[in-house]
Amino acid sequence: MTEALKLTGVVKTFGAVRAVDGIDLSIAPGETVALLGPNGAGKSTAINMLLGLLEPTSGTVEVFGQSPTQAVRSGRVGAMLQEAGFVANATVRELIDLARAVYPRPLPTDEILAAADLTEIAGRRIDKLSGGQSQRARFAFALAGNPDLLMLDEPTSAMDVKARQEFWAAMRAYAAGGKTVLFATHYLEEADDFADRVIVVANGRIIADGTGNEIKKVVGGRTLSFDLEGGAADGLDRMPGVTVVEVRNDRAVLRTDDSDATVRALVTSGRAFGNLEIVSAGLEEAFLALTETAQEA
Amino acid sequence: MFAYLKFELRRMFREPRLLVLTVAMPVILFLAITPTVKGANPAETDDIHAYLMVAWAAYGALLGTFSSGVGVSQERTVGWLRQLRITPLPPVQVVVAKAIACSLVAIPAVLVVSVVGMLKGVDFGVGQLGELALFMWLGSIPFALIGLAVGFLLPANLAQPASFLVSFTLAFAGGIFIPTESLPKAMQNVVHYTPSYRFTQAGYDVLQKHTQSATGWLIIAAWFVIFGACAALAYRRTAATR
Numbered sequence: 216m217t218e219a220l221k222l223t224g225v226v227k228t229f230g231a232v233r234a235v236d237g238i239d240l241s242i243a244p245g246e247t248v249a250l251l252g253p254n255g256a257g258k259s260t261a262i263n264m265l266l267g268l269l270e271p272t273s274g275t276v277e278v279f280g281q282s283p284t285q286a287v288r289s290g291r292v293g294a295m296l297q298e299a300g301f302v303a304n305a306t307v308r309e310l311i312d313l314a315r316a317v318y319p320r321p322l323p324t325d326e327i328l329a330a331a332d333l334t335e336i337a338g339r340r341i342d343k344l345s346g347g348q349s350q351r352a353r354f355a356f357a358l359a360g361n362p363d364l365l366m367l368d369e370p371t372s373a374m375d376v377k378a379r380q381e382f383w384a385a386m387r388a389y390a391a392g393g394k395t396v397l398f399a400t401h402y403l404e405e406a407d408d409f410a411d412r413v414i415v416v417a418n419g420r421i422i423a424d425g426t427g428n429e430i431k432k433v434v435g436g437r438t439l440s441f442d443l444e445g446g447a448a449d450g451l452d453r454m455p456g457v458t459v460v461e462v463r464n465d466r467a468v469l470r471t472d473d474s475d476a477t478v479r480a481l482v483t484s485g486r487a488f489g490n491l492e493i494v495s496a497g498l499e500e501a502f503l504a505l506t507e508t509a510q511e512a
Numbered sequence: 513m514f515a516y517l518k519f520e521l522r523r524m525f526r527e528p529r530l531l532v533l534t535v536a537m538p539v540i541l542f543l544a545i546t547p548t549v550k551g552a553n554p555a556e557t558d559d560i561h562a563y564l565m566v567a568w569a570a571y572g573a574l575l576g577t578f579s580s581g582v583g584v585s586q587e588r589t590v591g592w593l594r595q596l597r598i599t600p601l602p603p604v605q606v607v608v609a610k611a612i613a614c615s616l617v618a619i620p621a622v623l624v625v626s627v628v629g630m631l632k633g634v635d636f637g638v639g640q641l642g643e644l645a646l647f648m649w650l651g652s653i654p655f656a657l658i659g660l661a662v663g664f665l666l667p668a669n670l671a672q673p674a675s676f677l678v679s680f681t682l683a684f685a686g687g688i689f690i691p692t693e694s695l696p697k698a699m700q701n702v703v704h705y706t707p708s709y710r711f712t713q714a715g716y717d718v719l720q721k722h723t724q725s726a727t728g729w730l731i732i733a734a735w736f737v738i739f740g741a742c743a744a745l746a747y748r749r750t751a752a753t754r
Binding site: 266296300302312316 | 523526587591592594599602
């Protein structure tokens with residue numbers, strides 16, 4: 216079967232900056248995949264290359280076995296981009312009609328409006344929409360052509376909590392029809408809740424690829440640190456919940472996905488310890504940890 | 513492509529300010545300037561007024577089509593061109609539809625200025641009016657294309673001064689501000705190859721009931737190709753720069 220997406224040795228440099236630094240990735244049709252990473256990780260650059268808006272510096276990008284531009288022209292791809300927007304002086308319905316006219320196999324207008332929850336405001340001018348509404352209009356524009364692959368770059372950035380939930384419900388319904396969905400996000404919860412597979416990107420490289428649970432173990436969790444007070448670090452990695460162990464200047468830094476269990480084990484182990492600290496790992500910090508791990512490996 | 517053209521035209525119709533401006537400016541110029549210009553005798557005065565009418569109609573068409581082309585800069589800034597680029601709509605159709613929509617701005621300007629002229633006593637038939645509108649529309653397509661090229665290349669804040677420079681040069685070369693006969697010979701030779709000179713001459717040919725000049729339209733066609741290539745290249749560049 217042809218892969219929905221295939222990137223082979225893809226590098227993209229902008230001057231001295233390597234925005235994408237050697238990505239190999241394939242995604243099968245029907246998968247819902249999240250590209251998770253901090254800002255500047257290379258997510259948008261990767262998506263722009265998958266849409267043919269940017270040419271890779273080296274490596275190849277294929278979408279349904281074709282070049283990205285061919286795939287876009289044949290109407291198999293729909294996308295919602297961060298830097299894309301709509302012009303004024305058109306209504307939501309006119310915009311959707313335009314999208315339907317340029318795609319070969321569009322969805323019925325009513326279905327599109329309902330999917331993006333725009334039925335009530337179909338006659339409203341684009342420039343009169345709220346942030347969340349205009350984001351939904353962009354979603355409607357992306358799915359109007361009934362594309363086999365939907366790419367969404369930070370789709371919920373302008374939405375409040377409720378709009379976010381509604382948006383993901385609509386997206387999930389679309390994906391359930393056997394469509395391939397790739398979305399970029401910097402929210403771990405979003406990636407975990409809505410994707411079958413989460414690909415973590417940092418500094419232009421893939422540093423983890425797995426299910427939401429697998430990723431959460433590494434990216435989520437807490438960091439626990441204490442002075443070893445001269446004791447050995449042996450066996451720390453076997454304590455419950457611990458995923459990564461580091462020792463810096465007689466201080467142990469443990470990453471754990473179950474800090475309660477780890478602390479209990481530490482106390483009962485009879486080890487000497489001092490200045491115990493437990494901090495919940497911010498995502499940025501977790502990315503850093505992951506990047507370091509990836510470089511060591 | 514027709515769906516996109518329809519979409520663009522409907523938007524233009526909804527935002528009539530540009531259209532009103534392109535019509536108002538030449539009308540005001542015509543009404544303000546013609547009474548001050550007198551010939552040696554009444555017949556000559558009428559002749560001059562007729563010329564001025566065609567000159568300002570041409571100016572309105574030129575400026576209107578050119579500026580609506582430049583307006584695409586705004587569409588690029590908000591990311592609309594990027595949005596279109598990720599649909600199956602081929603880039604060449606975007607440029608063509610846009611050029612058609614912008615060139616149509618010429619027609620109201622020409623019609624209104626001519627009708628005002630006719631009401632002011634310029635001897636101009638309805639047949640001539642139709643002919644003038646047709647030729648001014650066709651002849652202004654290159655201006656729409658160069659306007660698009662400027663709009664694709666430059667951000668909105670730079671597009672404005674650049675478009676003033678380009679439109680002023682075009683109007684000057686077209687003999688709209690100063691008759692080209694009063695220019696030095698060397699400059700006249702250059703001016704004769706410009707699209708705007710040939711454009712206004714096409715208008716004068718309608719006025720004088722001359723047949724249209726084949727050379728003139730060949731030169732306009734050549735500029736159509738050149739400016740069309742500029743617009744296409746500029747559009748391609750927008751892919752990388754958003």
